[in-house]
Amino acid sequence: MTTPVKDPKAPVQKPREGLLKRLTRHQLFIPLAALALLVLFNLIADPSFFMVTMKENSLGNPVLSGNIISVLDNASELVILAIGMTLVTASSGGQDISVGAAMAIAGSVILRLVCGGQVSADTMAMPLILAVLAGVVVSALFGAFNGALVAYFKIQPMVATLILFTAGRSIAAWINNNQLPIMNDLSFKYAGTFLPGIPVPTPIFITAAVILFFWLALKFTNLGLYTQSVGINASSSRLNGLDPKLIKLLTYVILGVCVAIAGFVRVSRSGSINYSRIAENIEMDAILAVALGGNALGGGKFNIYGSIVGAYVIQFLTTTLYKYEVPSTALPAYKAVVVILLVVLSAPVVQEKLANLKRAPVKAAKEVS
Numbered sequence: 001m002t003t004p005v006k007d008p009k010a011p012v013q014k015p016r017e018g019l020l021k022r023l024t025r026h027q028l029f030i031p032l033a034a035l036a037l038l039v040l041f042n043l044i045a046d047p048s049f050f051m052v053t054m055k056e057n058s059l060g061n062p063v064l065s066g067n068i069i070s071v072l073d074n075a076s077e078l079v080i081l082a083i084g085m086t087l088v089t090a091s092s093g094g095q096d097i098s099v100g101a102a103m104a105i106a107g108s109v110i111l112r113l114v115c116g117g118q119v120s121a122d123t124m125a126m127p128l129i130l131a132v133l134a135g136v137v138v139s140a141l142f143g144a145f146n147g148a149l150v151a152y153f154k155i156q157p158m159v160a161t162l163i164l165f166t167a168g169r170s171i172a173a174w175i176n177n178n179q180l181p182i183m184n185d186l187s188f189k190y191a192g193t194f195l196p197g198i199p200v201p202t203p204i205f206i207t208a209a210v211i212l213f214f215w216l217a218l219k220f221t222n223l224g225l226y227t228q229s230v231g232i233n234a235s236s237s238r239l240n241g242l243d244p245k246l247i248k249l250l251t252y253v254i255l256g257v258c259v260a261i262a263g264f265v266r267v268s269r270s271g272s273i274n275y276s277r278i279a280e281n282i283e284m285d286a287i288l289a290v291a292l293g294g295n296a297l298g299g300g301k302f303n304i305y306g307s308i309v310g311a312y313v314i315q316f317l318t319t320t321l322y323k324y325e326v327p328s329t330a331l332p333a334y335k336a337v338v339v340i341l342l343v344v345l346s347a348p349v350v351q352e353k354l355a356n357l358k359r360a361p362v363k364a365a366k367e368v369s
Contacts, residue, residue: 027294031309034292038316049323054199059186063130063199074314076102076203078282080210082289082307084255087223089233091251092150093299094157095287099259100279101168102142106135108172108261109271114188115181122184136260142168143256147249157262158165165283168236173275183271203265210261214304222301227251231299285314288339 007019042049048273077364081099088096096263113134116125122129142164148222149160183189191202218224226247229237234244267273292313293306 016214022314027303028142028306028336031032031292031306031313032327034313035232035309035316038320042111042320046323049320057194060304061194061196061199063194063201068121069201069325070114071191071312071315071319072204074319075312076201077265077279078289078315079207079311080258080262080265080271080309081255081286082293082311083210083283083304084251084258085282085286086290086293086295086302086304086350087227088157088255089247089252089287089290089295089297090299090302091227092157093231093288093297093351094150095283096146096161097158097256097261097283097287098142098146098161100282101165101172101281102139102256102259103263103266103282104169104273104275105142105175106139106174106260107267107278108175108275109138110135110264111181112176112274114183114185118181119179120182121185124183126190128188132260132264135264138255139167139255139260139263140253143252143254143259144249146256150252151245151248172273176273180274180345186269188269189252189268192265192270206261206265211308212260218304223306226232228301234303275279285311285334285335289314292338357360 020339024160039365049067052064052068054062055064055065067150083097085099110131111127113131115121118125144166146157146161149155149163150157190196191206193202194200195202203304212348226237229240229242230244231245237244237247263279266278287297287309290307291310292310293303295302295306317332317334321334322328326334
């Protein structure tokens with residue numbers, strides 16, 4: 001009986017990876033694993049954490065209440081910002097640290113228009129949609145300013161956006177003559193609270209609409225492909241007919257629009273604004289959401305859904321800490337631990353050592369055989 005001779009030209013078939021290995025290599029593994037750990041912790045510590053009930057709000061309307069509803073509601077602005085921040089990071093290899101200050105500007109513009117320049121108003125001086133569109137335009141222009149500094153003047157993104165980070169809240173205060181406008185019209189607060197007769201917080205619907213829009217944009221346009229191409233290799237993208245500068249500028253404008261939407265939701269919650277406190281430190285949470293989503297902060301390939309999950313994980317962590325009465329001043333310390341773990345685990349040296357550890361048992365088994 002003759003042994004069949006293997007064709008040397010035949011392609012070598014690689015052994016199929018196990019299910020666990022494929023799961024751990026998936027980009028969404030880290031944020032989903034972090035979310036699962038938080039869920040498991042709360043299930044063990046206090047299962048009532050997940051209880052959702054109907055309660056009356058300040059207007060006497062029945063609405064959904066509970067920690068899970070709070071997570072979905074309070075994460076809305078962060079999720080919207082994380083989407084825009086992901087595109088900016090992918091295209092420019094840097095982050096925009098001015099989104100919190102830009103939210104203050106957008107919110108201030110909207111309040112100035114609906115209040116008609118008054119300190120306190122009971123009815124809106126102009127249609128809300130026009131005021132929001134004005135806020136979007138102003139925020140997009142500031143986004144274009146940041147994008148121009150990065151794309152055309154080749155300033156490092158964090159340095160370029162430091163300008164607006166420093167001056168943004170002063171600009172927001174200047175727009176309303178350093179006054180704190182208050183809009184008492186209940187219809188203005190619908191976007192940040194509840195629509196009449198609907199027990200689910202409105203920001204959840206707004207966030208879902210933004211996610212749906214970007215899902216359609218990434219699916220039916222080349223936005224994602226062009227952004228990744230420029231982030232991976234701008235010179236190669238130029239040779240292929242793309243304009244890296246224009247694409248970088250576009251991602252900053254898109255982030256500016258996301259900032260305006262988030263700013264509108266934030267001021268709509270209370271009907272007023274505090275220039276120094278609104279969206280405080282949210283830029284750090286947005287960057288952390290991008291990193292937690294498995295996206296490289298140096299640009300290139302991205303997964304926008306990873307950033308969305310990362311944003312919800314951050315809010316889940318924040319709500320959990322608040323439940324167990326951790327002081328708000330201590331929250332940045334807990335988030336810093338998460339950042340350190342992410343940075344260390346993503347470092348090339350650590351990745352190489354982990355890969356060697358995985359290969360060691362296989363190598364040892366081969367030597368024994």
